[in-house]
Amino acid sequence: GESVGLHLPTLSVQEGDNSIINCAYSNSASDYFIWYKQESGKGPQFIIDIRSNMDKRQGQRVTVLLNKTVKHLSLQIAATQPGDSAVYFCAERSSGGYNKLIFGAGTRLAVHP
Amino acid sequence: DVKVTQSSRYLVKRTGEKVFLECVQDMDHENMFWYRQDPGLGLRLIYFSYDVKMKEKGDIPEGYSVSREKKERFSLILESASTNQTSMYLCASHPSGRAAGELFFGEGSRLTVL
Numbered sequence: 713g714e715s716v717g718l719h720l721p722t723l724s725v726q727e728g729d730n731s732i733i734n735c736a737y738s739n740s741a742s743d744y745f746i747w748y749k750q751e752s753g754k755g756p757q758f759i760i761d762i763r764s765n766m767d768k769r770q771g772q773r774v775t776v777l778l779n780k781t782v783k784h785l786s787l788q789i790a791a792t793q794p795g796d797s798a799v800y801f802c803a804e805r806s807s808g809g810y811n812k813l814i815f816g817a818g819t820r821l822a823v824h825p
Numbered sequence: 826d827v828k829v830t831q832s833s834r835y836l837v838k839r840t841g842e843k844v845f846l847e848c849v850q851d852m853d854h855e856n857m858f859w860y861r862q863d864p865g866l867g868l869r870l871i872y873f874s875y876d877v878k879m880k881e882k883g884d885i886p887e888g889y890s891v892s893r894e895k896k897e898r899f900s901l902i903l904e905s906a907s908t909n910q911t912s913m914y915l916c917a918s919h920p921s922g923r924a925a926g927e928l929f930f931g932e933g934s935r936l937t938v939l
């Protein structure tokens with residue numbers, strides 16, 4: 713069945729370091745992937761997306777990498793800041809149904825000074 | 826900025842009570858969604874609506890119903906609340922034509938059923 717999972721439930725980094733959050737997906741037919749950030753007490757907020765015909769996409773301080781061979785997705789955050797502390801979710805668009813997203817369990821990123 | 830407002834941030838209800846969770850968006854979005862969020866399970870889709878008076882079941886619709894009488898408002902209804910419906914409920918909206926995953930979420934309604 714379809715599933716989206718994360719390798720690490722919690723990631724601790726030092727301020728200024730780069731962070732890498734990983735995600736595995738199981739549905740090879742998924743064509744679209746998204747990363748969301750959820751700060752404490754708030755709803756998830758869209759960060760960046762990538763389509764399955766791409767391997768890499770860059771935003772402001774963030775990069776998403778997609779490896780379809782091993783069905784792996786990662787979010788890289790450059791020069792991590794305290795404001796990056798949050799739970800990060802990956803999600804995939806399932807092969808059936810309009811805009812139906814399957815979310816992973818989430819990874820908590822803790823940034824230490 | 827898009828604003829998705831969930832009227833109740835925290836609710837405590839008793840088993841068997843009827844519960845209404847209200848969600849309003851101010852950007853004229855066609856599509857609206859209800860998710861529940863539980864630790865270790867991520868977000869799971871309960872129901873969604875792509876137009877007024879239209880609704881589609883998500884992955885976990887059992888025990889829930891929805892109402893979309895106006896474009897800006899999408900309500901989640903628990904006809905008879907049970908303890909296993911204790912959760913965080915998230916409403917989201919999305920305009921047709923935008924990137925498929927770019928949902929705009931409200932801040933959530935944390936429901937406790939005793």
